[in-house]
Amino acid sequence: xxxxxxxxxxxxxxxxxxxxxxxxxxxxxxxxxxxxxxxxxxxxxxxxxxxxxxxxxxxxxxxxxxxxxxxxxxxxxxxxxxxx
Amino acid sequence: xxxxxxxxxxxxxxxxxxxxxxxxxxxxxxxxxxxxxxxxxxxxxxxxxxxxxxxxxxxxxxxxxxxxxxxxxxxxxxxxxxxx
Numbered sequence: 001x002x003x004x005x006x007x008x009x010x011x012x013x014x015x016x017x018x019x020x021x022x023x024x025x026x027x028x029x030x031x032x033x034x035x036x037x038x039x040x041x042x043x044x045x046x047x048x049x050x051x052x053x054x055x056x057x058x059x060x061x062x063x064x065x066x067x068x069x070x071x072x073x074x075x076x077x078x079x080x081x082x083x084x
Numbered sequence: 085x086x087x088x089x090x091x092x093x094x095x096x097x098x099x100x101x102x103x104x105x106x107x108x109x110x111x112x113x114x115x116x117x118x119x120x121x122x123x124x125x126x127x128x129x130x131x132x133x134x135x136x137x138x139x140x141x142x143x144x145x146x147x148x149x150x151x152x153x154x155x156x157x158x159x160x161x162x163x164x165x166x167x168x
Binding site for chain 1: 086104107120122125143146151
């Protein structure tokens with residue numbers, strides 16, 4: 001079976017996020033107030049052939065750790081795209 | 085109230101995704117087989133002050149359209165981070 005999986009890669013707490021900080025600083029001038037703690041991240045959507053969904057998630061988690069993220073500064077989590 | 089919101093920005097169907105294609109091409113050599121349709125995207129997490137969650141999502145959707153995405157080539161969707 002083929003499972004749609006999303007890997008979310010986010011910066012760890014405490015790691016500086018210049019992109020998020022820049023967006024946050026620009027917001028008031030653009031008419032958006034009351035928005036804080038903007039953090040930028042990446043996401044990767046893919047289809048994985050596996051016996052069941054938990055195997056697909058395990059493959060995605062391994063992939064996320066080895067390839068898609070830098071574990072020193074980033075957290076990676078895999079989730080099913082089918083659940084929305 | 086303060087609501088944690090995530091904005092997901094993904095490339096529209098049919099738009100070339102060199103980053104996703106490069107990852108997909110590298111996978112077999114790294115021992116990952118059966119993975120297809122890799123698409124790279126971005127995500128932005130933020131806290132929004134609003135009267136209720138649907139107002140917070142509306143603010144995030146406006147922000148996503150105006151600032152965080154290029155609507156010509158990207159789709160942006162806002163969701164609550166509290167629901168996971």
